[in-house]
Amino acid sequence: MSSEVAGDAVAAGGARYRREEVARAAGVKVRNLRYYQERGLLPPPRREGRIAWYSDDHLARLRLIDDLLGRGYTVNGIAELLTAWEQGGGIAQLLGLRREMTRDWVQEEPVTMGLAELRELFGPAATSQDTRRAAALEYVRVDGDTVTFPSRRLLEATLTLLRQGVPLAEILDAGGFVHAQAAALADRFVALFRRHVIGPEGLEQLSATQLDHIAEAAAALRPVAGEVVAAEFARAMARRVEAEVAALLRTEQ
DNA sequence: ATTCTTACA
DNA sequence: TGTAAGGA
Missing domain, CATH: 1.10.1660.10 (Multidrug-efflux Transporter Regulator; Chain: A; Domain 2)
Structure with missing residues (x-):
């Protein structure tokens, strides 16, 4: 119009x-x-x-x-x-920094479906208590009779585990654990950035060029947290799985 | 008539 | 923060 x-x-x-x-x-x-x-x-x-x-x-x-x-x-x-x-003349830089720092962390398309479709996907495995827990973890939102999963990846991971016979309640237990650990990791990385890149004075004291510098640092560091976690997790899984396989082979004999 | 401000609850 | 009334 x-x-x-x-x-x-x-x-x-x-x-x-x-x-x-x-x-x-x-x-x-x-x-x-x-x-x-x-x-x-x-x-x-x-x-x-x-x-x-x-x-x-x-x-x-x-x-x-x-x-x-x-x-x-x-x-x-x-x-x-x-x-x-x-x-400080840094209002434009501040807005730019905000944009840089909040950009692209979540790049997932939500999945929306009706209640009937939800029941079909999860079958009798999903109790209303499960739904409440999933909602508390923000894995799912229910408004009226439509259901939204903010993360397609987490939805698909859940369905895969379900199909392999893992009970939904235990998937949610594990999900809650990962959720909490991820939050702790994020806190840790943000605290590092806050302490060593931004500094103790906070954004208010910083000049325009300093804000530009912080935005650059934010862009450079953005992938680092994910890479560190992925690398450490891969190493931990390799060790753990190897130990598990060795244990299995021992008991077979 | 529409768009915005003022003023009051 | 909603809204009725009035200026431009």
Whole structure:
């Protein structure tokens, strides 16, 4: 309906949005645009007669505000952070860093199906208690009568184990264990990054060039955590399986 | 008529 | 944060 004149507006990266458009794109309510603006969180839009035009900068900023709010920051707290970053001149770099650091960690397509399809896949193996546990682990979401698995890989792994005769309850036990261990590993890597790449001062004190440097480091280190875990896990499995096979062969004799 | 602001609950 | 009323 309200598509822009294709061309310069979008191609130049200078997309303009009306109030409703930014609000929808950022997932905030139109009412709050004005509120954030009054509290100094959001720069005023460019005015053209009666209509207010918002830019990509406004959009990125709104997403950041919404995210920070969701993490429990107060409006005043966010205003302080924002002004501190602005005075350091690093607001653009900060938004870029945020994008770099949160990009591509999860690259999976969710799988959606109906309840009937779910029962067909899992058969009588799935009790409602299993479903609750799976939901608690965020392996599955149930809204109404549609079921969504955020990770196709985990769904397929579960089905493979099931077909090989592993009881669903025990798959979920193992899943919960892996889930927790993965969270601990992620905590560990993030803490390392926080301590040695970002440093003790936090992002607020950093200059624009320092933020650029951190974004580079984030890009360079992104694959490292996964590689380390994969390598160590492969080595552990090799040793463990070898020991298991040796034990089996001994008892056969 | 539409878009945005003001003001109040 | 919702919304009724009014300015442009």
